[in-house]
Amino acid sequence: GAGVSQSPSNKVTEKGKDVELRCDPISGHTALYWYRQSLGQGLEFLIYFQGNSAPDKSGLPSDRFSAERTGGSVSTLTIQRTQQEDSAVYLCASSSQPSGMEETQYFGPGTRLLVL
C-alpha cells in the first residue's frame, strides 16, 4: 500500500470493554511499532516487532495491553477491560531499515480511542 493504514479511525467504547486496533504496515517493512499519544503529550512507545524475533514489549503499561503480528505483516493491539485513562490516539509505525543508522519510521493516521 501507499502508506501505513490503521482501523478504525475512531473508536468509542465503554469502560470495561475490550477493544482491538488494527495496523497494516507498508508492504515489505519488517519492523512495526505501536505508540500511544495522549492529549497534549508526546508519543509513548508501547511495543516493537521485528521480523520473526520476539517482540519488545517493554513499553506496554499493563497486562491489559497485548499485541500480535500475524504473518509478519498486519498487527493488532488489544486492550482488555478498558479504563478511562486508556483514552488516547494509538499510532502505528513501520520501517524497512531497523538496523540502519538512519531509520525512518512511517506513521499511520492513528486510532482515536475514547473510553467512556
Add this chain to the structure above:
Amino acid sequence: QQQVKQSPQSLIVQKGGISIINCAYENTAFDYFPWYQQFPGKGPALLIAIRPDVSEKKEGRFTISFNKSAKQFSLHIMDSQPGDSATYFCAARGGKGSARQLTFGSGTQLTVLP
C-alpha cells in the same frame, strides 16, 4: 535516562521569521535524532534527522543543530510560513540491543502568523 525534554510548549512566529525549538536528552546511548512534524488528525511525518557525529544538518529551510557535549539539539525553521503551522516533536532512538523505539519530546505547537 530515557527522557527527552522539549521546549517551548508553544511558539508563535510571524511569517518570514525564524522558529527555534530546543530539545535536551540524558541517555548518551541514543544514536539517532529525528524531528517529526504532525498536522491535526494526521500521524507524525519525518521532517529531518541527524546522527550524533554531525553538528549540523540542513535541508531546505530546516536545520538541525546538534551539541553532543551539552546533550542538546535544536530545530531551526528559516523563513517560517503559515503552512509550517503544526506540532513538532523531537525524538531520540535507543542505541542498545532491541531498543529501537523512539523516545519523543512532549511537542511544540508552532503557529506562523500570515
